[in-house]
Amino acid sequence: MSIYTLVHIIENAAKQKPNKVAFKYLSQVITFLELHKKSSQLASYLINEGIKKGDRVGIYMNRSLETSIAVYGILKAGGVYVPLDPFSPISRTEFVIKDCGIKHVISIPQQHRKLKKLTELLNFISVVGLTNPLTNCKTISWESIFNIDVANYTTINILGDDLAYILYTSGSTGTPKGIMHTHASGLAFTTLVADLYKMENAIYGMHAPLHFDPSVQGYFAAPYALATTIIVSDSHTKMPASLADLIVKEKITIWFSVPLALIQMLTSGVLENRNMSSLQWVLFSGEVFPTKHLKALMELWSFAKFSNIYGPTETNQCTYYHLKTPPVTNTTIPIGYVWGNTDFKIIDTEDKEVSKGAIGELVIRTATMMKGYWNDPLRTQESFYKDENIIGAPHIYYRTGDQVKEDEKGRLLFLGRKDHQIKIRGYRVELGEIENILTSYPNIEEAVTIVANLEETEQKILVSVIMPSQKTAIDIDDLKSFCKKKMPIYAIPDKIEILKDFPRTASGKINRKEIEKLIIE
Amino acid sequence: MQEKIIKYIEELSSEEIDESIEATEDLLGSGILDSLGMMKLIAFLEEEFCCKVLPEEMVIENFMTVLHITDYLETKLVEKQ
Structure with missing residues (x-):
């Protein structure tokens, strides 16, 4: 049957494969x-x-x-x-x-x-x-x-x-x-990912909870492809060894989670003695995957292909970057290319397109885009960028608020949030770039850089906060000389602080506001 | 042992807890602990009770409730002697 709405997905699946397991949660199943x-x-x-x-x-x-x-x-x-x-x-x-x-x-x-x-x-x-x-x-x-x-x-x-x-x-x-x-934006996303990752017959491991946008894949794309979705229990998300056992037991073929879930399994050492070769695709999104961990995981799971998915909830998701072999250097991997039914521009602060290779804000035009913000037409209008070249039929793009640039291979590189691009002593600095350099230093798990105001002089300074790997010590002086080799003088953090754990939001992202509070205190 | 663990979890918990945590309450499924809270709890247990939680032992069966945790720790401490 033809599928025009999200409801048609289940009607179709019930006709095509009535007795196949649609969703599984612990030992409960539903066909x-x-x-x-x-x-x-x-x-x-x-x-x-x-x-x-x-x-x-x-x-x-x-x-x-x-x-x-x-x-x-x-x-x-x-x-x-x-x-x-x-x-x-x-x-x-x-x-x-x-x-x-x-x-x-x-x-x-x-x-x-x-x-x-x-x-x-x-x-x-x-x-x-x-x-x-x-x-x-x-x-x-x-x-x-x-x-x-x-x-x-x-x-x-x-x-x-x-x-x-x-x-x-x-x-x-x-x-x-x-x-x-x-239904149309959800379905456009559904068909795009179901095709891109060839989801037919997959056993799809869904780590995301329902309120988090990657779950759209598990609830719609997998049933669209007549695949089985394994709903990972809340308990499993908290115990790395149990989570690894679940992947083995259910013979999951497509895994999708935030990088953190994968990093916790990797660094706790529970992956070593398990056969997880059922995995064909490992998808991740939501945050930058520190390249050294990604490399280590890809070496361990050499049988699987990896894919970095990017996209604000407003667009469902919109770009992908596949990796078949581990990255060679420690530089951050690209967010890659826009997928089908999707186009992009990179614009400056005056809404003009930047020259090729220059940094700017990513705007996205796609069939998977939201209708708008609930009960907030003003905010909806502000979030759109309109290209009025065709009178009466403007192209509407969503302003992602993310700073990117296109490299010589046509791949998009993520450089941080637009509001993380700051000016300090007259120089434009991308906080994301400083963070990427810091995490390429051995034994630094994650890094956040913020701008603090010195009260007495009202001078702005850069403060980086780093999270070292468990049970390691970081030599701050050595790290500073490392920074001097890697970044322009004005981008070198004035202060580097160590935090054992980073505060996080409900979806596992680093909570920058909380860190700012901690630093200012 | 039980009291110490409950006290620590109450300090850790990200949620507003009205009543005190019971030894049989599901810590993982209920949202009392998130995954980072769990990592902190494990580090606390290792330090407080001088044991090493092996990666293989980081399973739901050992950490679901305070009762599960104390059972697990007691077996470990017996093994150590």
Whole structure:
């Protein structure tokens, strides 16, 4: 059958491979046919509750099998799914729920305690998935959902242009912003990655939680390719040896995670005596993979191809860089090339295209781009760059806020955030470049560079914070002379501090703001 | 031993905890500890109880709850004697 919306993915899979396992979580499995039926039962419930096209429905779950039923059930009802991270503070969840007007939440019994708190703060109409009822709103168990008769169930007419999901990410202003994707943008991304990594028959290891954009691959691209998705449990993400065992046990063929998960397995030494040769592709995104670790991992897993994926949540993802053999030097690997249905420009601060090879901001035009920010047309407009060459049909690009340059081979190199490009004593400095040089020094795991203001003289200075490998000492004087050899004099950090651990955000990225606070204190 | 471990985890925890952690509470699935918190806890255990947590032992079965951790440590300490 033809696939025009995300809902068609499960309808098609249930026809093509009804008895194949669609999702697996620990020892629980659900086949494509079961998922099709159960998600229709949930949709039927939501429609009866009055859910109309475009209504937002929350998914308040940690990693679990039920996430798959919730995603497809909400979409089938014409709704928009909004993942709510149960591990984030209640106040943030409260903000998101209010911001996009969520009235129904799908959950699992483990979240009963927190939902009780939330329902005391907010007016929900119903909560699905709890076994014990809540006192102040309608509660319905999964068991009751699965008893709903769907013999007379009729599908909703969904268009590619209809909203499908809203992912909230932390905004620079401090309040989370809701990134709206449609069935069309989600599906464009789905087909691109399913083709690029040849996902048919894959056993796909999904490390990302639902609220983190790489999960779109696991929930949609894998079922689109009729592949099985292994939902990695929250417990597995925390224990490197168990995580490695899971890859072996499930014979995972495509793995996708943030670099940190791979680095933790590598550096804790749990990979040595395990046969992980089922892996054909190792995909990573979200942060720069320190090249020395990438090299070590690629030498260990020489049977697998590696791919660096880049892209802000606003574009789903948009570039890739494949590696078949380990990098030769310690320089940071490129973010590579834009994939199909996608184009880019590199622009300066005046919105003019830079000359070839020069540094500028990356803007992306793609079929996988968001519709805009929820309830924030101004911010949406500001985030777009318009090329008005064709009157009446402008090309709309998303401003990534990332500094890049194109090398002589046409590959894009990531140089840090636009707001990490600073001017110090009149010189333009890319903080990302300083960080890359610092991490190429032996035994430095990660580095962050910030600009601090000296109070007395109001002079700006560069402070680098480094995280040494476990149980190693860094000779700061030697590191400084290393910097002198590698970078221009004005870019050499005025101060280098050591931190044993870096504070991180919920998705595992380095929390620069927290580090700034620590340094200023 | 149990008290010491619970106290340390409560200090570490990224989440707002209303009630104190129980020895049988799921530390990994519930979000009480994140993966970096887990690494810190392991370093704490190694220092506090003078043992070495081998990479192979970093598994869910040994660290799911405080009770699992104490069982695991006790077996290790017996082995050491």
